[in-house]
Amino acid sequence: MSRRLLPILLLLLLPLSSTLADTVSHEPLLLGPAYPIEVAVSLPAALLHWLDSLAGLDGPGATAGKTVNAHRLEFVRLFGPPDAETNERLRGFALARAGVARRLPRDRRDALTYAFFEAETLDAALQSAASVATADELVALRRAFETFEPRYRQIWSDGAEPRRFLSSATRDERAADLAALLVRIARFYGVGAAESPHPRIVLVPVPAGYGTHAQAIGRHLLIEIRPREGLAEQVAPIVHENAHFLFQRIDDKRSESLARLAAEHGRPGEDAWLLLREALPTALGQGVASRRFQPDFSLDARWYHLDEVDAYAKRIYPLVSRTVRKGGRLDADFLRAAVALIPR
Numbered sequence: 001m002s003r004r005l006l007p008i009l010l011l012l013l014l015p016l017s018s019t020l021a022d023t024v025s026h027e028p029l030l031l032g033p034a035y036p037i038e039v040a041v042s043l044p045a046a047l048l049h050w051l052d053s054l055a056g057l058d059g060p061g062a063t064a065g066k067t068v069n070a071h072r073l074e075f076v077r078l079f080g081p082p083d084a085e086t087n088e089r090l091r092g093f094a095l096a097r098a099g100v101a102r103r104l105p106r107d108r109r110d111a112l113t114y115a116f117f118e119a120e121t122l123d124a125a126l127q128s129a130a131s132v133a134t135a136d137e138l139v140a141l142r143r144a145f146e147t148f149e150p151r152y153r154q155i156w157s158d159g160a161e162p163r164r165f166l167s168s169a170t171r172d173e174r175a176a177d178l179a180a181l182l183v184r185i186a187r188f189y190g191v192g193a194a195e196s197p198h199p200r201i202v203l204v205p206v207p208a209g210y211g212t213h214a215q216a217i218g219r220h221l222l223i224e225i226r227p228r229e230g231l232a233e234q235v236a237p238i239v240h241e242n243a244h245f246l247f248q249r250i251d252d253k254r255s256e257s258l259a260r261l262a263a264e265h266g267r268p269g270e271d272a273w274l275l276l277r278e279a280l281p282t283a284l285g286q287g288v289a290s291r292r293f294q295p296d297f298s299l300d301a302r303w304y305h306l307d308e309v310d311a312y313a314k315r316i317y318p319l320v321s322r323t324v325r326k327g328g329r330l331d332a333d334f335l336r337a338a339v340a341l342i343p344r
Contacts, residue, residue, distance in 0.1 A: 024120045027166055030201060030238075031179035035186065035193050037221075037242070038200040039166055040117075041159040044125045046204040047152050048116040049222060051144060055094040061101030061109035063222055065213030066305060067206050074207045079151055089147040092140035100133050108132075110217050117202055117220045122149065155205065161227060162203035169231040174293060178235060181292065181324075182242055185284055188324050189246040190254065199245045201238070212237065216244035235293040240285030247277070250330075261332050265339045272339045275312045278304065280330075282313035283320040291321075315341045 027039040049063045053071035058064040075082070082090070101109045111132045119125035122145055130138055169175065186193035197219045206212055206224035214237035215222045221241040225234060250258075262273035286303035299317075304310040319337050328334065 028170060030166070030169060031175050031182070033194065034176075035179040035182040036198045037238075038198050040200055040202050041162045041166070042117065042202055043153075043156060043159070044116045044119050044122050045202045045220075045222070046156055046159075046162075047122070047145065047149060048113065048125075049204050050152050050155070051090070051093055051148060052097070054148075055090050055097070057094060057097055059098070059101070060106075061104070061111075061113060062097060063113060063215055063217070065215060066211050067213045067224060070207050070210035074155070075151075078154065086147060089140075089144045093144035096133060096137035096140040096144075099137055100129075104132060113217055114220070117217065117222075159203075161205040161225060165203060165225045165229060165234070169234075172231040174231060178231065178238070178289075178293070181289060182239065184324050184327065185239065185243060185288075186246055187327060188329055189243075189250060190329055191246050191249040195249075199242055201241075214241050216241045216248070218248070219245060221245060232293050235289045236285040238285070239289040240281040243281035243284045247280070258330065258335065261335050262339065265336075268342045268344070269335075269339045272335070272342045275309060275342075276316075276338060278306070278309045279313040279316060280320065282309060283317045284324070287313065287317040288321050288324060312342070315343075 024040055024042040024044065027041060030037040030039050050071060052058075052062045052064040053068050054075060056064055056068050058068070097112065100112045104111055112129055115128035115132070116122075116125040119128055126138060126142060126145075129141065133141065183193040199221055200219050201221045201223055204222065204224050206226055208227045210226075212224040212226060213222075214224065221238075221244075223234065223237050223241065259273055262269040265272070282304045291297045299314055302310060303313055316338055319334070319341065323329075323334055
């Protein structure tokens, strides 16, 4: 064994912290058994997302989004501007994350994220990451966690904010209505509402005074929550990300058939099929769900940060709302009507 590899291997064998046991809490179903959404209050997942946000990693295989500045400003407010060593550790983390995503095939780019979202502890996450990361990348990841994990624990506060939200949401009398809506949306996608695998919401905190970020990563639905928010405030991202999850659950044969049906309409059909990937979840979450649960629902409000998706989601919203209400499905008739709403 080379002298260079020996200290690397020794570093990887050392436990990251003696206080990291039981860092994932397995909570009750968010809405009950009719539409079973599992919930995780997970330090490994939250810390990974926080580091992605500080590093501004919003590309393939990463989890940062619209709230990068929120997390960065909070860091400076709580801990002061990062020094040279801190910046170097963050840069090493970013290079390791990007290196893994760049090296893996498209359908496995989230493998490193899965390692942290599914692990019970940070040490277990790093052990799992060893299957996709090089030894040098693992060292960079571990050093970043050694630097940032003690600071993030002050923000995480043993998952206090996610636990408060979960306690409030599971007692909310509107939870049954939301579950019923998601059952109808699952029917729209042609997917069994209670079939495995179940969606799994990963709750992470974000400072007050900013927006929120949400992202579907396989069955893991990352959702940021602000202080004092309840179920009503999070209805739109919950439905939006579940819509992504349900679209992924459509079997390959049917998905390919739908894509062919769209392509039969030429360029408008191809454009519609591409835009529907985001416009449908937006019309369902920021449209159908928000109108039902939010008193300040508005077609004039911004639904999505990309103009093209925002405009198309609002154009198809009446069609989507009517189809879901009547128990319809994402089928040839729906596609024909959706294609007709593409701007010419």
